[in-house]
Structure formats: C-alpha cells, structure tokens
Amino acid sequence: MPTLDLILEVILLTVKVAVLTQIIFALPMPLTWLERKIAGHIQVRLGPWRVGPHGILQPFADAIKLLFKEDIVPDKADKILFKIAPLIAMVPAFAVFAAIPLGDTFKIPVIGAEVKLYLSDMNVGALYILAIGGLSVYGMILGGWASNSKYALLGGLRCSAQMISYEIAVSFAVIGVVMLSNSLNLLEIVKSQGGSFLSWNFLYLPVGPVWFAIFLIGSVAEINRIPFDLSEDEGTLSSGYHTEYSGMRFSFFMLAEYVAMVTVSILSVIFFFGGWNAPFAFLSFIPPIAWFMGKVCFFIYFFMWVRFTLPRYRYDQLMKIGWKILIPLSLVNILITGLMLI
Amino acid sequence: MFEQFFFYIFATVAIVSAICVISVRNPVHSAVFLIVCLLQVAAIFVLLRSPFLAAAQVFIYVGAVMVLFLFAVMVLDMGKAHWKEHLHGQSAPAAVLAGILFILLGYMALKGRMTAPLGTYNEAALVKNTEVVGRALFTKYIFPFEVVSVILLLALVGAIALVMREKRP
Numbered sequence: 174m175p176t177l178d179l180i181l182e183v184i185l186l187t188v189k190v191a192v193l194t195q196i197i198f199a200l201p202m203p204l205t206w207l208e209r210k211i212a213g214h215i216q217v218r219l220g221p222w223r224v225g226p227h228g229i230l231q232p233f234a235d236a237i238k239l240l241f242k243e244d245i246v247p248d249k250a251d252k253i254l255f256k257i258a259p260l261i262a263m264v265p266a267f268a269v270f271a272a273i274p275l276g277d278t279f280k281i282p283v284i285g286a287e288v289k290l291y292l293s294d295m296n297v298g299a300l301y302i303l304a305i306g307g308l309s310v311y312g313m314i315l316g317g318w319a320s321n322s323k324y325a326l327l328g329g330l331r332c333s334a335q336m337i338s339y340e341i342a343v344s345f346a347v348i349g350v351v352m353l354s355n356s357l358n359l360l361e362i363v364k365s366q367g368g369s370f371l372s373w374n375f376l377y378l379p380v381g382p383v384w385f386a387i388f389l390i391g392s393v394a395e396i397n398r399i400p401f402d403l404s405e406d407e408g409t410l411s412s413g414y415h416t417e418y419s420g421m422r423f424s425f426f427m428l429a430e431y432v433a434m435v436t437v438s439i440l441s442v443i444f445f446f447g448g449w450n451a452p453f454a455f456l457s458f459i460p461p462i463a464w465f466m467g468k469v470c471f472f473i474y475f476f477m478w479v480r481f482t483l484p485r486y487r488y489d490q491l492m493k494i495g496w497k498i499l500i501p502l503s504l505v506n507i508l509i510t511g512l513m514l515i
Numbered sequence: 516m517f518e519q520f521f522f523y524i525f526a527t528v529a530i531v532s533a534i535c536v537i538s539v540r541n542p543v544h545s546a547v548f549l550i551v552c553l554l555q556v557a558a559i560f561v562l563l564r565s566p567f568l569a570a571a572q573v574f575i576y577v578g579a580v581m582v583l584f585l586f587a588v589m590v591l592d593m594g595k596a597h598w599k600e601h602l603h604g605q606s607a608p609a610a611v612l613a614g615i616l617f618i619l620l621g622y623m624a625l626k627g628r629m630t631a632p633l634g635t636y637n638e639a640a641l642v643k644n645t646e647v648v649g650r651a652l653f654t655k656y657i658f659p660f661e662v663v664s665v666i667l668l669l670a671l672v673g674a675i676a677l678v679m680r681e682k683r684p
Contacts, residue, residue: 254547297645300570307578311550314585318543326589333586337579344574357645 189292193270201431202232208477215481242420247320250417254319259418259425262312266432268305272298273439274359276449276462290462291360298359299347303340306395306436309429310336313397313404316426317414328413331488332397332404338495339394339401345503346388350444352510353377353384363448370452375445380510385445387503392440394495396433398476400483403491438472518562525562529555542588546581553577567645 206221206229213220221228246255274291281288295301310332317329351357353374354365366373375381394401405413415426442448446468449461486494528551535548553576560569652660 251541251543254543295566296643297566297570300567300574304570304574304578307574307582310582311585314582314589315543315547318585318589330586330589333582333589337582337586340579 185288186292189288193292194267197267197270197432197435198428200435201428202236204431204434204473205235205427206232207473208480211474211477212481215478236424239420239424244420244422245417247322247417249321251319251321254315255417256422258312258316258319259422259429260312261315262309262429263425263432265305265308266429266436269302269436271295272301272305272359273436274363274443274448275439276465277360277363279462294358294360296356296358299351299357299362302359302436302440303344303347306433307336307340309433312426312429313414316418317404320414320417322417324410324412325414325416328404328406328410328416331406331410332414335394335397335401335403335491335495338492339391339499342387342495342499342503343391343395345500345507346384346391347444349380349384349387349503349506349510350374352507352514353381359443363443363450366447367450369454370447373445373447373450380506380513381445383502383506384510385441387499387506388444389441390494391499392437393476393479394491396430396437398430398434399480400486401491402485403488406485408485434476435469435473438469438476441472442468522559522562525555525558528552529559543585546585546588549584550577550581553581565644565648567648 209231210220210228219228221231224230224234246252271292272295274294276290278287279290280286313332314329317325317327317332320326350362354362356362356365362374370376373381375385397404402413404410405415407413410416415423418426442465449465451457451459451461451464532548532551532555536545536552539545539548553572557569557572557577560566560572
C-alpha cells in the first residue's frame with residue numbers, strides 16, 4: 174500500500190510539473206517581445222511599438238493571430254506525420270526540464286517549508302539532457318519531409334546533418350565538464366563549483382574556456398540559431414523545414430526553439446558558470462535563485478545579441494567548423510583535461 | 516506489480532512497432548517505428564534500474580543513429596515511385612538465416628548464456644550505475660570491449676573505402 178508520505182510526494186511532484194510547464198509555456202511570449210525589441214535597438218529602430226506601451230502587448234496580439242489563423246495541411250503532405258511533427262519538436266524541449274535543477278532548495282518565507290527546486294535528482298542528468306534534447310530534431314526532420322515540398326525537405330536534411338555534426342562536439346564538451354566536476358549529476362556539478370568564481374568550470378585554466386567555447390558554438394548550432402540557422406535559411410529556403418506550416422502548428426516549432434534557447438542558457442550557467450553559486454563569498458546573502466536567474470538572463474540576452482550581429486555561415490563552412498575544428502579540438506582538450514586531472 | 520504493468524506496456528509497444536518497421540511500405544515510416552521501438556527498449560532499461568544504459572540508448576541509437584538513417588532514407592529515395600521492394604531473390608536465404616539466428620538466440624536465452632553477470636551489487640551500489648558499468652567495462656570486460664571497438668573501426672574504414680572506390684575512375 175502507498176503510504177501518506179508517498180502520496181504527498183506524488184502530489185507535490187505533480188504540482189511542480191504543472192507549474193514548471195506553465196512557466197515554460199508562457200516564457201516564449203516575453204522572449205519574442207524581448208528579441209524583437211533588442212533586434213530593433215541593435216539595428217537602430219524602435220521594434221514593436223504600437224500595441225500597448227513600448228509594444229509590450231505585441232506577444233498577445235501575435236498569439237491571438239496565430240490561434241485564429243487557418244491550419245493549412247498541404248494536399249500532398251504525409252498527413253499524420255505533418256500533424257504530429259510540431260509536437261515531436263515540442264515535447265523533448267519540455268521533457269528536458271525533468272533533469273534541470275533551478276536551484277537547490279527554497280524556503281517559503283511564511284510557512285517555513287522547504288521546497289526542492291528540481292524535479293528529479295537524476296544521477297545521469299547530463300546524459301539524459303543530451304539524449305532527450307537531441308530528440309527535438311526529429312520534429313524538424315519529419316516536419317520537413319512530411320510537408321512534401323522542396324524547401325521544407327532541404328531544410329529537414331540540413332537540420333539532420335547539422336545535428337549529427339554538432340552533437341558530437343557538444344557531447345565532448347559535456348564530457349569535459351563531467352571530468353572536471355567528477356559527476357553526471359547536475360546538482361553535484363553545481364556543488365563542485367561552489368565558493369568563489371575562481372572554482373567555476375569556466376575558469377579551470379587552460380581547458381575551461383575552450384570547453385565553454387565548444388559548448389557554446391555547438392549549442393547555437395543545435396538550436397538552429399544564427400549564425401547556424403541553415404535549416405531555415407530564409408534567403409535560400411524561404412523558411413526551411415516549417416515553410417508549409419501555419420497557425421498553431423508553426424507556433425509550436427517557434428515555442429520549441431525558444432524553450433531550447435532557454436535550456437541552453439541554463440545549461441551554460443550550470444556547466445560553466447557555477448549555477449546558483451555567488452561569484453564572491455561575501456555576496457552570498459543574495460538568494461541563489463537570483464544569481465541563477467541573472468546569469469540565465471545574461472545568456473538569453475547574449476544569444477539574441479549574437480543573432481542580430483553575426484551573418485549566417487555557408488553550409489560548407491558549417492560542416493568545416495563542426496568536423497575539422499570543433500571535433501579535433503575537443504579530442505585534444507579531453508587529453509589535456511585528463512592529464513591535468515591525474 | 517507496477518513494474519510488471521509498465522514492462523508489459525513497453526514490451527507490447529516495442530514488439531508492435533518492431534513488426535510495423537518491417538511491414539509498412541514507406542521507409543520513412545519504418546524509421547519512425549524503429550525510433551518508437553528503440554525508445555521502448557530504453558524505457559525497459561529504466562525499469563531494470565540501469566538509467567545509464569537507458570540514456571545511452573536514447574542518446575546513441577535514437578539521437579544519432581536514427582537521424583543518420585532518416586538522412587540516408589530521405590536522400591536516397593526522394594521520389595515515391597521508387598518505394599518498391601528490391602529483394603533480388605534474397606528472401607529465401609534471408610528467411611533461413613533469420614530462422615537460424617532466432618533459434619540460436621532462443622537456445623542461448625533459455626540456457627541462460629545471454630547474461631554477463633556484473634557480480635553482486637546491492638541497491639545502493641546500483642545508484643552509482645555509471646561507475647559500475649564503467650568499471651566493469653574497463654576491467655573485467657576490457658578484452659571484448661576492445662575487440663568491439665576494433666570491429667567498429669574496421670566497419671568505418673570499410674565504409675569509407677567503398678565510397679572512395681566509386682570516385683576514382
């Protein structure tokens with residue numbers, strides 16, 4: 174028979190999952206506004222301005238527009254795969270958060286009860302995130318194929334080739350982090366970087382910054398953002414794998430992309446920038462969750478900044494960077510890291 | 516109780532999707548069913564308390580190998596007209612070979628020769644699943660592990676050699 178404790182635990186977990194899912198679902202709305210606003214300011218224009226003050230209600234207008242748009246399924250499309258592809262893209266983006274901690278524990282001020290800020294304390298967390306995060310690409314490949322259109326198919330193909338090339342580099346970077354922190358568990362990885370900013374993995378000289386660079390470049394390629402967004406290259410493929418999608422199905426792809434960006438920001442912080450640890454010991458009176466959110470926000474801003482500053486690579490350059498630079502570099506780096514740890 | 520219930524769900528889905536892999540006409544659909552099948556196997560690994568193997572299964576097979584499969588299928592067969600079987604009279608030997616393999620595997624499984632015991636580990640040691648697997652691979656089973664690596668390397672070299680030969684006139 175299940176005991177009372179177990180039932181309470183399950184209820185708490187369900188509530189946590191529900192709250193987290195709601196937050197992640199809502200997150201792309203402010204992010205799209207932010208992205209357009211930042212884009213605007215970088216390109217010396219105003220960005221969204223008309224709906225609400227400073228265009229802050231623009232995401233709601235966009236959401237309403239997307240909801241009421243006609244859901245078009247091309248006549249020659251593979252109907253079933255076309256319809257489920259956006260969901261295949263979206264579900265892994267959410268499932269990844271089962272292993273991502275947002276903090277250690279949080280004390281609710283009035284009741285005094287402690288709530289764990291993570292869903293599961295998985296001891297293969299890093300591997301789980303890599304594995305599940307990689308599944309999103311199926312949504313894009315299958316969506317591109319099922320549309321039965323040249324542009325979409327080419328987008329899907331580019332997506333799969335790009336994914337294979339850069340997943341290796343990213344996994345090597347994570348292996349590097351695992352070597353430095355001596356654990357696959359994300360909580361342990363953060364704990365190993367406690368103290369001051371000198372113990373962050375990023376500053377484990379000389380290999381830390383190299384691992385971070387590999388992770389960052391590989392991740393940007395994996396989440397299909399400029400300068401690596403070859404799979405939806407609007408200059409040559411109209412809009413790549415989601416050319417034929419409209420309305421809500423299209424917005425599911427966008428949702429998955431934004432959630433992936435948040436995930437990569439969170440992972441950069443956890444793997445290389447000490448998670449929720451304060452950079453100096455005397456600053457630890459500021460709650461850890463604030464440090465965590467601050468660092469994550471910086472990375473989200475960083476990705477948007479990169480998007481509107483860099484031009485897109487050519488496809489051959491993309492492959493060259495993946496296979497001829499990142500992978501050999503990470504192999505050498507693994508050797509150096511291993512030698513340093515002996 | 517719960518575990519058995521879930522095991523039957525995963526096992527049923529795995530078998531049904533495995534049958535679908537070989538029975539549907541469209542190669543892309545086959546690949547999708549294979550992905551479903553591999554995911555179920557990963558779920559069974561979780562039930563067997565080896566989260567590391569489950570994650571590795573999803574990561575390597577579902578995440579990398581199947582992406583390559585899909586890529587190849589999509590590049591090779593763009594037009595639907597070509598989706599007809601080309602067996603070239605290989606079906607009879609294939610059936611015989613499959614039958615022999617099936618009997619061999621069944622015999623081994625029934626005799627209990629398919630297991631490679633890790634030694635005795637209690638629940639607490641199994642929590643450190645990754646370490647247990649790693650240590651077993653690099654100490655006790657180092658020879659088979661190296662042999663498998665060499666075979667994989669040979670396959671890789673072979674694949675590249677096949678492609679190279681086509682290029683030279």
